[in-house]
Amino acid sequence: MSIRDNLDISAYLxxxxxxTKGRPxxxxxxxxxxxxxxxxxxxxKTASARELIELTCLAADIIEKAGQSDKTAxxxxxxLxxxxxxxxxxxxxDGIHVGQSDIPVSVCREYLGEESIVGLSAQTNELFDYIQTTDVSQIDYFGAGPLHETQTKTDCGTDLDGKVITRSFEEISRLADLSPIPVVVGGGVKRADIPELAKTGISGFFVISAVSEADNPKIAAAELIESWKANCKK
Incomplete structure (x- = not known):
């Protein structure tokens, strides 16, 4: 059984x-x-292909040494x-995450195989229609947002004119109800957002700077996931 069969996107970095503010x-x-x-x-968006391969290897080694290769995707x-x-x-x-202007999902699936994870950033413009009409047969989850404007992912959540569109908790709840596949939401998410976000019915949260730029990433990571588990809608 592949990790795709038991995919969990509840806590996503x-x-x-x-x-990382220049830190390892x-x-x-x-x-x-x-x-x-x-x-x-x-x-x-700045690392070379070789640097990305080395970073991917580093992450894979850390996951394996922790005995989490079958749990942490x-x-x-x-x-690609x-x-x-x-x-x-x-x-x-384990897989790839692509946006609307990246390599088509069908190509990712062809080259990576049926056991691989393929995530897709949900198109911000006309989001709700998109979620309901997109062919999800080859997609494992949607990534959506932003909840707030964020400097770490400036291309997240813009309309056709390039204006940032943020999502309310009410909209996120509707998104969770409408989507035929799991949804993970991020974009400026902080610890204070987690209780309300967890109650919307989405499958998970994603963060960048809330952990990677925190004064103490270990504490920040733990606090976010503890809050999610404590407040998650059953």
Missing amino acids: VIGPEN IAPILEAVVEAGYTCIQIRS LVVNDR DVILAARKDGIKV
Whole structure:
């Protein structure tokens, strides 16, 4: 049974070398895996392909050493080439997350296989119609947001004119009700947002700076997931 069959996106970290205030990534990854995060996405718009492969290998090693390879999914944002190169080197990469302007889902599925995870950023413009009409047969989950404007993912949640569209908790609840597949929401999410977000019925939250740029990433990671578990809608 593949990790795709038991996919859990309840606690999801997105991270790249530009998100750590110049600090090493390894301790942050170790902290979130120890805290029980269920999905890690490697994402960078500045790192080279080789750097991304090395970072993916680092994340895979940390997950494996913690004995969480069958529980913590490792995906790479956009870079199908990085995933294929990493897998050729024997690195366990569970899948890919793509946006609307990235490689088509069908191509990802063709090259990565049926056991791989494929996540898709839900189109912000006309979001609710999109969620209901998109062919989800090859998609495992939608990523949506932002909840707040955020500098760590400036391309998240813009309309056709480039204006940032943030989502209310009411809209997120509606999104959870309408979507035929699991939804993970992020974009400026902080600890104070988690109780209300957890009650919307979505499948999980994703964060970047709330953990990767925190003064103490280990404490921040633990507090976020503890709050989610305490408030999650059953």
